[in-house]
Amino acid sequence: MDALTIHEAAETTGWTPRMLRYIERIGLIEPARSGSGYRMYGPGELQRLRTLRELLAEHDLGLGDVAFALRMRQDGAMQGDVDSWLEAEPRRPETVTAEDWLRWEQEKHARILEAVNANPKMETTA
Amino acid sequence: MDALTIHEAAETTGWTPRMLRYIERIGLIEPARSGSGYRMYGPGELQRLRTLRELLAEHDLGLGDVAFALRMRQDGAMQGDVDSWLEAEPRRPETVTAEDWLRWEQEKHARILEAVNANPKMETTA
DNA sequence: GGAACCTTGACACACCTTTGGTAAGGTTTG
DNA sequence: CAAACCTTACCAAAGGTGTGTCAAGGTTCC
Numbered sequence: 014m015d016a017l018t019i020h021e022a023a024e025t026t027g028w029t030p031r032m033l034r035y036i037e038r039i040g041l042i043e044p045a046r047s048g049s050g051y052r053m054y055g056p057g058e059l060q061r062l063r064t065l066r067e068l069l070a071e072h073d074l075g076l077g078d079v080a081f082a083l084r085m086r087q088d089g090a091m092q093g094d095v096d097s098w099l100e101a102e103p104r105r106p107e108t109v110t111a112e113d114w115l116r117w118e119q120e121k122h123a124r125i126l127e128a129v130n131a132n133p134k135m136e137t138t139a
Numbered sequence: 140m141d142a143l144t145i146h147e148a149a150e151t152t153g154w155t156p157r158m159l160r161y162i163e164r165i166g167l168i169e170p171a172r173s174g175s176g177y178r179m180y181g182p183g184e185l186q187r188l189r190t191l192r193e194l195l196a197e198h199d200l201g202l203g204d205v206a207f208a209l210r211m212r213q214d215g216a217m218q219g220d221v222d223s224w225l226e227a228e229p230r231r232p233e234t235v236t237a238e239d240w241l242r243w244e245q246e247k248h249a250r251i252l253e254a255v256n257a258n259p260k261m262e263t264t265a
Numbered sequence: 266g267g268a269a270c271c272t273t274g275a276c277a278c279a280c281c282t283t284t285g286g287t288a289a290g291g292t293t294t295g
Numbered sequence: 296c297a298a299a300c301c302t303t304a305c306c307a308a309a310g311g312t313g314t315g316t317c318a319a320g321g322t323t324c325c
C-alpha cells in the first residue's frame with residue numbers, strides 16, 4: 014500500500030489536488046493510473062512533488078519555467094537553437110566550430126558541477 | 140556609420156521600436172548608448188534581432204522563454220538545481236554520483252550536437 | 266529655431282497562465 | 296447502497312505578457 018490518491022498526495026506534499034492535475038497537464042509529474050483511471054502517487058512522485066516546491070521557492074520560478082526547461086531538454090533541436098542564440102552574445106570568436114561549442118559546453122558543466130557540490134542539500138536522489 | 144537608431148533598427152529587423160525597448164528590458168539585447176542616451180544598434184545587434192525572430196517562430200517560443208533560458212545560463216546554481224530535478228525523473232540509478240551526472244550531461248551534448256549538425260541553417264555565426 | 270528624431274513613464278487592452286470552484290458522472294468500500 | 300472518494304469539462308478571477316499609444320521633455324540637424 015504505497016501509492017496515494019490525489020487528495021492524500023495533496024495532503025502530504027502541500028499542493029492542492031487541483032494543482033497536482035495541473036502539474037500533470039504541463040508534463041512535470043505524471044502519476045500512474047489505477048485500472049479505473051485514478052491517479053496513484055508513489056513514493057517517487059511524492060518526493061518529486063516536495064522537491065519541486067523547494068525548487069520553485071528557492072529560485073523564484075514558476076511551474077511554466079520548469080515546464081519550459083523540460084521541453085528544452087526533450088527537444089534537442091530547440092535546445093541547440095536556443096543555446097546557439099544565447100552563446101552568440103558574449104564576445105567570442107566570430108565563427109564557432111562544433112568543437113569550440115562542445116568545449117564551451119563542457120566547461121559550463123564544470124561550473125554547474127561546482128554549483129551542485131556547493132549546494133549538497135539538493136543531492137539528486139530520485 | 141554602422142549603428143542605427145531605434146526606428147531604423149526596427150525597420151530593418153521587423154520589430155517595432157516598442158518591442159526593441161521591451162527586448163532590452165528583459166535582458167536579451169542591450170544596445171550601446173550614444174552620449175546623449177540614444178540606443179545605437181550595430182550590425183551584431185541587428186543580426187541577433189533577426190535570428191531572434193527566427194528562433195521564436197521556429198520553435199513557437201515567447202520572449203519570456205528565451206529570457207528564462209538566459210537566466211538559467213547566468214545563474215549556475217539555478218541551472219544545477221533545475222537540471223537535477225529534471226534528471227531525477229527518468230528511471231536511473233537510485234543514487235547518482237557527480238561522475239554519473241557529468242557523463243550523462245556529456246552524452247546529452249552528443250545528442251544536441253547531432254541535432255545542430257542536422258540543422259545547419261542556424262550556424263552560430265555571431 | 267523648428268522638424269523630426271530620441272528618452273522615460275504611464276495608461277490600456279487582449280491574451281495567456283495559474284488557480285479555484287462546480288457540475289455530471291463513475292468507483293470503492295464500510 | 297450511500298458516503299466519500301475519483302474522473303473530465305467547464306466558468307471565472309487574479310495576475311503576467313506582449314503590444315500600442317500618448318505625454319513631457321531632451322537632441323540633432325537643416
